[in-house]
Amino acid sequence: MNRAAPDRLPPGDGKVNGGWRRPAGSLPQDVGLGQSVGMARVTADITVSADGYSSGPNQSKDDPLGEQGERLHEWMFAHAADHEDEIAAILEARAYIMGRNMFGPVRGEWTGDWQGWWGPEPPYHHPVFVLTHHPRESVEMLGGTTFHFVTDGPEAAMVRAREAAGDGDIAIAGGADTLNQFLALGLVDVLRLHVAPMTLGISEHREVVRVFDGVPARRLKPAHVRATPHVTHMTYELH
Numbered sequence: 001m002n003r004a005a006p007d008r009l010p011p012g013d014g015k016v017n018g019g020w021r022r023p024a025g026s027l028p029q030d031v032g033l034g035q036s037v038g039m040a041r042v043t044a045d046i047t048v049s050a051d052g053y054s055s056g057p058n059q060s061k062d063d064p065l066g067e068q069g070e071r072l073h074e075w076m077f078a079h080a081a082d083h084e085d086e087i088a089a090i091l092e093a094r095a096y097i098m099g100r101n102m103f104g105p106v107r108g109e110w111t112g113d114w115q116g117w118w119g120p121e122p123p124y125h126h127p128v129f130v131l132t133h134h135p136r137e138s139v140e141m142l143g144g145t146t147f148h149f150v151t152d153g154p155e156a157a158m159v160r161a162r163e164a165a166g167d168g169d170i171a172i173a174g175g176a177d178t179l180n181q182f183l184a185l186g187l188v189d190v191l192r193l194h195v196a197p198m199t200l201g202i203s204e205h206r207e208v209v210r211v212f213d214g215v216p217a218r219r220l221k222p223a224h225v226r227a228t229p230h231v232t233h234m235t236y237e238l239h
């Protein structure tokens with residue numbers, strides 16, 4: 001199978017993350033992260049506009065990334081062949097954590113039977129822990145993906161993801177609200193920003209969270225940069 005084929009990725013976007021190997025002992029030790037500390041890394045991939053947005057406003061079933069948000073992922077869908085390695089890395093983790101808005105457009109109490117954007121066999125093939133304030137039974141999909149709904153916060157989600165991943169990597173799959181919480185907690189080891197050469201210009205939509213909103217200032221250690229006409233891949237080592 002072509003690992004870079006867009007059909008490996010979430011329909012309408014590329015909101016998944018990938019693997020990286022953590023040096024032993026480099027994970028923060030004080031947040032109850034389970035037995036695998038030191039054996040795996042926490043990665044995060046997110047595509048951002050030059051003005052810091054990873055989605056547009058007014059997400060809906062027809063606009064999974066919000067209005068105009070889909071343009072961010074042109075590099076991934078219209079130019080997949082030019083970015084095979086970066087796309088493949090997004091799906092290398094063995095457990096994923098995402099926010100409820102990344103999982104779908106349903107808000108408030110769960111109604112209906114929403115099972116994600118990805119059809120009966122999502123591309124994750126491993127457990128996915130969805131942060132939400134609204135409890136829901138786990139949803140088992142074809143191909144090894146099970147969505148578990150976590151209502152006790154990001155650290156609890158990390159403990160569960162780490163247990164599920166064993167010695168494999170864990171990926172924070174976005175959106176920005178969720179990623180920012182893990183960044184603020186210091187729980188991301190490798191951050192891969194895919195900067196799309198555009199601005200979204202939506203500052204009037206104050207409800208749209210930007211990447212790094214609420215995250216304390218810090219230095220980032222550049223590990224790798226690769227630019228194409230469609231995106232600049234910037235990898236930072238955070239530990």
Ligand SMILES: NC(=O)c1ccc[n+]([C@@H]2O[C@H](COP(=O)([O-])OP(=O)(O)OC[C@H]3O[C@@H](n4cnc5c(N)ncnc54)[C@H](OP(=O)(O)O)[C@@H]3O)[C@@H](O)[C@H]2O)c1
Pocket residue numbers: 013014015016045046047048053054055056059064065066069072098099100101102103107108131132133134150151152153154173174175176177178179181209
């Ligand atoms: N550009 C990219 O690479 C990329 C990647 C991923 C996603 N996206 C896009 O980004 C948008 C979603 O991002 P977002 O920032 O709006 O939202 P998000 O992070 O996906 O989800 C936020 C929601 O998750 C729940 N949640 C988050 N933290 C929680 C906590 N600590 N405890 C309990 N529940 C918690 C809350 O939902 P409830 O209170 O309703 O339960 C919250 O409103 C979508 O359009 C998605 O397609 C883009």
